[in-house]
Amino acid sequence: PGVGKTACVRSIIGSLKLEQQRGKLPSFRFISLNGMEMQDPRDAYVRLWDALQGRGSMESPDEACKHLESYFIRKQPASS
Numbered sequence: 241p242g243v244g245k246t247a248c249v250r251s252i253i254g255s256l257k258l259e260q261q262r263g264k265l266p267s268f269r270f271i272s273l274n275g276m277e278m279q280d281p282r283d284a285y286v287r288l289w290d291a292l293q294g295r296g297s298m299e300s301p302d303e304a305c306k307h308l309e310s311y312f313i314r315k316q317p318a319s320s
Contacts, residue, residue: 246274 250272259265271291273284282301289304290296292311299307 241276 253270256265256268257270260267271288273287275281275284278284278287280301282305285301285304285308286297286299289299289307289311292308297304
């Protein structure tokens with residue numbers, strides 16, 4: 241703690257957003273998850289899911305994890 245990792249990341253994201261505004265990078269959304277702000281590592285699932293949905297929820301970490309799996313994992317077509 242206290243060596244500037246978060247400040248470094250935020251500075252880089254700021255630079256990337258400027259490049260995005262100038263049309264040099266495609267659109268992106270930065271979601272910040274800071275482990276020092278969480279009581280339990282599984283809280284990251286809830287915070288990430290809430291950020292992706294744009295609203296707060298009362299999801300349990302297990303439910304949020306299931307939603308994230310559905311969101312990120314695309315089923316592959318069956319091979320013949």
